[in-house]
Amino acid sequence: MSSNQNTKAAVPCITSVARLERRLDACIGSEDYVVVIRALVATRKPAAVRVLASLLDSTGPIAEESIAGLVTLGETMANVVPAMHACTDSDDYEMIRHAHRVLAALGHESSQAWIDADDRERIEAYLERKGFTGVELAELIAGNETEDGDEQGVA
Secondary structure (H helix, E strand, C coil): CCHHHHHHHHCCCCCCHHHHHHHHCCCCCHHHHHHHHHHHHHHCCCHHHHHHHHCCCCCHHHHHHHHHHHHHHHCCCCCHHHHHHHHCCCCCHHHHHHHHHHHHHCCCHHHHHHHHHHHHHHHHHHHHHCCCCHHHHHHHHHHCECCCCCECCCC
16 A cells, blocks of 8 residues: 555544634634634534634634634524624624624624624724814815716826
């Protein structure tokens, strides 16, 4: 028997959610997390939802991959929606926002409305920090458009 014939037995296959959860502790960068998150989703086990939900307080690629994984699992698993509702009761803003993103992607209109309102509030807060008022912003936008809706000064 050649060494290639026994490759499957030589390479450990990690399909246990508990093992993958422990691997998260060894992750150094977001690339490591993304690999483990994808493996968790691939298990298609209900226990993976709990682990992925616990990562929703993250930002960047870790959060994005967790959200995508939960949406994928949510298309076939009933336990995703209750887990996301539990996350929306969190004290962590990122977890709340990301749970609403999952729910919105799964078709929950109230979560989409929450995200829309939150986006408006975040934009208004940003503009206020930059010193813009609603009137000044409207004037700035109106001054940069022609009657045709094209920006002035753009060749």
